[in-house]
Amino acid sequence: MNAELGQAEAGPEPVLEATGAVKHYPVQRGIVIKRTVGHVQAVDGVDLKLYAGKTLGVVGESGCGKSTLAKLLVGLEPPTSGSIKVLGKEIGNLSARRIRSVRRDVQLVFQDPYTSLNPRMTVGDIVGEPFEIHTDVVPRAKRPAAVKELLDMVGLSPDHVNRYPHQFSGGQRQRIGIARALALRPQVLVCDEPVSALDVSIQGQVINLLERLQDELGLAYVFIAHDLSVVRHIADEVAVMYLGKVVEYGTGAEIYDHPRHPYTQALLSAVPVPDPELRGHREEIVLQGDVPSPINPPSGCRFRTRCWKATEKCADEVPGLDVGDHGTHPTACFYAEERDVTHAVK
Amino acid sequence: MAENLRVVGDTLPGADLNAPLLEVEDLRVEFKVRGKRIPTVRGVSFTLEQGKTLAIVGESGSGKSVTSQAVMGILDSPPGYVTGGEVRLRGVDLLAQDEESRRTVRANHIAIVFQDALSALNPLWSVGFQIGELFRVHRGTSRADAKRRAIELLDQVGIPDAKNRVGHYPHQFSGGMRQRVMIAMALALDPEVLIADEPTTALDVTVQAQIMRLLKQIQDERNMGLILITHDLGVVADVADDVAVMYAGEIVERASIHDAFKRPAHPYTKALLRAIPRVDTVGRELEVIPGLPPNPAALPSGCPFHPRCWAVDPERCATEAPPYEEVTDDHRSLCHFAKEVYRDER
Ligand SMILES: Nc1ncnc2c1ncn2[C@@H]1O[C@H](COP(=O)(O)OP(=O)(O)O)[C@@H](O)[C@H]1O
Ligand SMILES: Nc1ncnc2c1ncn2[C@@H]1O[C@H](COP(=O)(O)OP(=O)(O)O)[C@@H](O)[C@H]1O
Ligand code: SF4
Ligand code: SF4
Ligand SMILES: [Mg+2]
Ligand SMILES: [Mg+2]
Numbered sequence: 001m002n003a004e005l006g007q008a009e010a011g012p013e014p015v016l017e018a019t020g021a022v023k024h025y026p027v028q029r030g031i032v033i034k035r036t037v038g039h040v041q042a043v044d045g046v047d048l049k050l051y052a053g054k055t056l057g058v059v060g061e062s063g064c065g066k067s068t069l070a071k072l073l074v075g076l077e078p079p080t081s082g083s084i085k086v087l088g089k090e091i092g093n094l095s096a097r098r099i100r101s102v103r104r105d106v107q108l109v110f111q112d113p114y115t116s117l118n119p120r121m122t123v124g125d126i127v128g129e130p131f132e133i134h135t136d137v138v139p140r141a142k143r144p145a146a147v148k149e150l151l152d153m154v155g156l157s158p159d160h161v162n163r164y165p166h167q168f169s170g171g172q173r174q175r176i177g178i179a180r181a182l183a184l185r186p187q188v189l190v191c192d193e194p195v196s197a198l199d200v201s202i203q204g205q206v207i208n209l210l211e212r213l214q215d216e217l218g219l220a221y222v223f224i225a226h227d228l229s230v231v232r233h234i235a236d237e238v239a240v241m242y243l244g245k246v247v248e249y250g251t252g253a254e255i256y257d258h259p260r261h262p263y264t265q266a267l268l269s270a271v272p273v274p275d276p277e278l279r280g281h282r283e284e285i286v287l288q289g290d291v292p293s294p295i296n297p298p299s300g301c302r303f304r305t306r307c308w309k310a311t312e313k314c315a316d317e318v319p320g321l322d323v324g325d326h327g328t329h330p331t332a333c334f335y336a337e338e339r340d341v342t343h344a345v346k
Numbered sequence: 347m348a349e350n351l352r353v354v355g356d357t358l359p360g361a362d363l364n365a366p367l368l369e370v371e372d373l374r375v376e377f378k379v380r381g382k383r384i385p386t387v388r389g390v391s392f393t394l395e396q397g398k399t400l401a402i403v404g405e406s407g408s409g410k411s412v413t414s415q416a417v418m419g420i421l422d423s424p425p426g427y428v429t430g431g432e433v434r435l436r437g438v439d440l441l442a443q444d445e446e447s448r449r450t451v452r453a454n455h456i457a458i459v460f461q462d463a464l465s466a467l468n469p470l471w472s473v474g475f476q477i478g479e480l481f482r483v484h485r486g487t488s489r490a491d492a493k494r495r496a497i498e499l500l501d502q503v504g505i506p507d508a509k510n511r512v513g514h515y516p517h518q519f520s521g522g523m524r525q526r527v528m529i530a531m532a533l534a535l536d537p538e539v540l541i542a543d544e545p546t547t548a549l550d551v552t553v554q555a556q557i558m559r560l561l562k563q564i565q566d567e568r569n570m571g572l573i574l575i576t577h578d579l580g581v582v583a584d585v586a587d588d589v590a591v592m593y594a595g596e597i598v599e600r601a602s603i604h605d606a607f608k609r610p611a612h613p614y615t616k617a618l619l620r621a622i623p624r625v626d627t628v629g630r631e632l633e634v635i636p637g638l639p640p641n642p643a644a645l646p647s648g649c650p651f652h653p654r655c656w657a658v659d660p661e662r663c664a665t666e667a668p669p670y671e672e673v674t675d676d677h678r679s680l681c682h683f684a685k686e687v688y689r690d691e692r
Binding site: 061062169171199200201202203205207208211226228229230232233234253256267268269270271272273274275276277278279286287289290342343 | 405406506520522523550551552554555556577578579580581582583584603608617618619621622623624626627628631632633634635636638639654
C-alpha cells in the first residue's frame, strides 16, 4: 500500500486510520495562576493505516511519541487535531460516552505487566472487568465461563482465576493483560512495548502467542517497540518516528533492507546483530548528541541537528513524507537515498 | 600510547605479574533469607586477561550481578555471604584480604559501572566534585588539580563542554550523559579491570552504540580487562572475546565468542540463540524455551535446566548433576550431552 499512502484504496477499508493526528501537551508555569508557556509536540501530524489481520510496527527512541500515539489510537486521549477512525468511525471528537462503544473494537496492551494490573483484584476479575463495563457483550451467567475461555486462549490455566497478579511471572502477567484486552472481541490491539520488560526466553513466548492469536482471530496489531529486531520479526509494515513525526513508512523489507531516511539508517546501524562474523563488516553510523526537546523542536526537518546530510534547505523547509521521484516508499527527507546498514557490506 | 606499555597490576602488593589478570575460581555466594540459606552463585570460574573482554550473559536472576558484587567485594552482607572460592588479581586472592586492603584494590584496580547511573551518583553533589573527590582521597591531589583532572576525564568520555558541565548535578544530565559520567568516575584511578553491569540496558539503541564504542575505545587505550554483563546477545557478538553463559547461578557454557555463537555446546545457549529475533533477517518462528528460569530457593534436581531443556534425558538429567565437559580447549559446557550438542547430534 505504501505508494498509495493517503490516497483512496480500491481494496478493503482500513480497520484503523490516523490522518494528521496531532497531540500537543501544554507546558504550564505558576502555581496559583497557571500560564501556558509552550507545548510539548508529542505527536505532530501522523498518518497511518492498518488493515485487518495485519501488523503495523512503530519504532523510535524514547520520547518520540509512541505511547502518546497509542493513546490517541485507542481513544484514551483526544487528539489536539486530526482524525482517528476505527472501522471507518471517527473517534477523535466523540464524547467520552460515545467513544466507549467504539473503543470496544480497539484495545490497548500495556508495556509494564508489573504496574498495569490492579494488585488487589483477582485474575478472574481483571480479565472479566470489561464485561462489567460493557454489559451487553456476555450475559452475566456466562461470564465466568467466558473468563476461563480467555485464560485458556492465552495459555494460562483456567484454574488460576482466583489468584492475584503477584503470584504470576512477568510473562504470565503480560498474558493476563492480553486476555483482558481480548475480552470484548476487538478487531485491533495496540500493543505498547508489550515485551520490552521481559527476558528473551519469555519474549519469544509472548510474541509467538500474539502471532497465533492473530491467525486464529484475524486481529490487526499496532506493535510499538524500541527493539527493532522484535518489530522486524512481527510487523508487515513499519513506521519510524522521530520527535513526534513519522520519518519513514514501508514494508518490513523496505525499512530494514532498503532504508532511505538518515535517521532510520542510524537507528538500524546501531542495533547489534547476534553474529560475531558481522563485527566490523556493517556500516557504522554513530549519531552525535541527544534528541532535542519536543517543546521547541528544530525548524524544518526535526532531525537536522544530528543529520550528517543537512543543508540550509533542511532548516527552512519541512520535508513531507513522500515517495519522491526515485523512491519506493514514503520517506521524509529531501535527500533520501538507500543505504544498507543491517547486512555485511565491507 | 605510553599506557599500552605498562604492565597491568604492577602497583598491587604481592602481585605475580605472570599470573592472569583476574581469575575467579569456584566462587560461591549464599543469601540468608528468613533463616534459610539460598545458594545463588554456585561455583563460578572464569579467567580474564589484560586487554580482553569477557561477556557474562544470562536472564534476570541468573546471578550475574551477585557474581560481580562478590568479585568487587561490595556484596550486601547480610544477607549475602561468599561461602567459597577465590578471586585472584594477578595471583593475589582478594577474598583473603582484610577490608582495608580490599578498599584499596577497589579504588585502584577494579572498578564497576552499573546500569542505573542515577542511583549510583550522589544527587546532592556536582559531578565534578564527585570525580575530584576520588583524586583528593586516594591520591591526595589538591582541589584545583582534582577539578582539572575531572574536566579532563569528562572530556575523554565525550561530554561536550566539560569545563562548564563539571559543575552540574547528576539530574541535569540525560541518561546517556549520566552513564558517561559514571564511566569517567570508574576510570578516574586507572583500574586494570572494569566490570560493566548492564551498562546500556536502560538506554536507547543509538545511545547504547555510543556508550559501547566509548567503552571499547577506553579499553584499547588503557589495555584494561573488561567484564561486560548483559542479557543482549547482540551486544556480546559485537564486543566480546569470550563468553560465559549463566543459568541458575552457574556458568553453563564458556567459550570463545566464535564458538559460542557458531558451535554452542549447551542446550540453553543453543535455544537462546534461536529464541531471539534478528534485525537482518525476516521471521522464522521463534524457538520457545518453555517455562521460567528457576527460583534459586527451589532449584530443580539434577541439571537445573532440565524442566526446560529440549535435549533432556528425563531420567538422567533429573537425577544427576552434569559435570563440565571440555568439547575443545577453552570450550566447556555443563551438560551430560555437551559433545553431542556441540556436534549437532542431539
Ligand atoms: N501527559 C503529558 N503531559 C506532558 N507531556 C507529555 C505527556 N505525555 C507525554 N509527554 C511528552 O511527550 C513526549 C512523547 O512521550 P511518549 O509518547 O511517552 O514517548 P515514547 O512512548 O515514544 O517514549 C515526551 O517528551 C513526553 O515527555
Ligand atoms: N540482597 C538480596 N537478598 C536476597 N536475594 C538476593 C539479593 N540480591 C540478589 N538476590 C537473588 O540472587 C539471585 C541472582 O540475582 P542477580 O545476581 O541480581 O541476577 P542477575 O544480575 O543475573 O539478574 C536472584 O534470585 C535474586 O533474587
Ligand atoms: S531532510 Fe535534511 S536534515 Fe532531514 S533527514 Fe533529510 S538530509 Fe537530514
Ligand atoms: S544435562 Fe540434560 S537437562 Fe541439562 S542441559 Fe544437558 S541435556 Fe539438558
Ligand atoms: Mg512509551
Ligand atoms: Mg543484574
